[in-house]
Amino acid sequence: MAGSQIRLGVAGLGRAFTLMLPTFAADPRIALVAATDLRPEARKRFELDFSAPTYDTVEALCDDPAVEAVYVATPHQMHAAHVVAAAARGKHVLVEKPIAIRLEECRTMIEAVRRAGVQLVVGHSHSFNAPILHVRKLIDSGTYGAVRMIQAFNYTDYMARPRRPEELDTAQGGGVIFSQGAHQIDIVRLLGGGHVRSVRAMAGNWDPNRRTEGAYSALLTFDDDVFASCTYSGYAHFDSDEFMGFIGEMGLPKDPARYGIMRKALRAASNADEEAALKAARNYGGSSYAPPGTAPENRRHQHFGSIVVSCERADLRPMPDGVMIYDDETARLDSVPVPRIPRSEVIDEFYDAVVNGKPPLHDGEWSRATLEVCLAIRDSSQAQAEITLRHQTGLRGAVR
């Protein structure tokens, strides 16, 4: 691709786009040139904000010759069809996590991008966060010996936030295993080397009004007897950001006085349509959408809960300011500069793939392997058995 800017078309102007917009708007390597969404208010706002066209369908967006790459941020169950539509028209793709909801869809997507000779990067996921990549580099340095065990732990109110009906239907990718496992498992695989051998898990489906998995606990085994324990609760009243100094997922300070605010907001919806409308209203173009302000001075790294990597000679802990290293002599912070633009790590990888032809870390095969672990969490819980995996892959792209 010629030129130093990626001309990006956006498929889906919802929550994911709302969170990525500060990145796209501030990063000079990206120009937003077109969009599509089902919500007319979002399209209208996009046309005004970016003086750019919007389209009725993803296919029409991908037909626009001005679009060089497509950011697919539609619901999970549509990712496969929309990635294939973009690849078939010769467009590179950045698709939101999870890559898809079925392994066969991943095969179709991987084949489509390979056939078209375009790049596929799956993200944002919190495994792109600079402190996570820094832990990986510390492991690779060999200073602290081999990884022995990983602990990942996150307690949130995910299940108490307004949702679309599909987000509460496991068959359509609903629940925390698909949505939040895609972050946590991606991080744990990146730190454990990628190749998960087996999964034994239990998942909780505890809310009679929201019939999907809202919590899980999984034991993953890797090669060389490395193991990881991964726990996520989306039903939580306790907020594990307390363990990160009340720095939230987005790297911003959290006010503990706002305790329970989402549960209260959700009570305003008396049925599924009202709940979906409540979610859409907060998104780009919606009636209660607040445009992102300028980055506050106290912005830190984004994170996805507590992670501790136990190596032979040290424990490593990614934090909002860098990586805590606990070795035989000291406990110290190895600080990692906070990127000037939030989530610019995603653009680093996407830009390097699209413009410089560098193989991305979060490619189709990598992300299919993460999905395979997520599916195994669901299946292990249902079958009450350990599941052996078949589509795992190691770290092929370079860690930046």
Ligand SMILES: NC(=O)c1ccc[n+]([C@@H]2O[C@H](COP(=O)([O-])OP(=O)(O)OC[C@H]3O[C@@H](n4cnc5c(N)ncnc54)[C@H](O)[C@@H]3O)[C@@H](O)[C@H]2O)c1
């Ligand atoms: N990485 C992150 O931090 C993050 C955060 C939120 C969501 N996500 C991911 O983004 C994806 C979307 O989730 P969301 O929470 O943004 O959902 P959402 O409901 O907020 O947004 C989805 C948007 O897609 C639009 N849409 C639906 N079908 C469409 C179609 N056929 N053509 C064009 N537009 C269509 C909807 O109108 C809506 O505006 C999911 O895969 C989710 O996992 C990622």
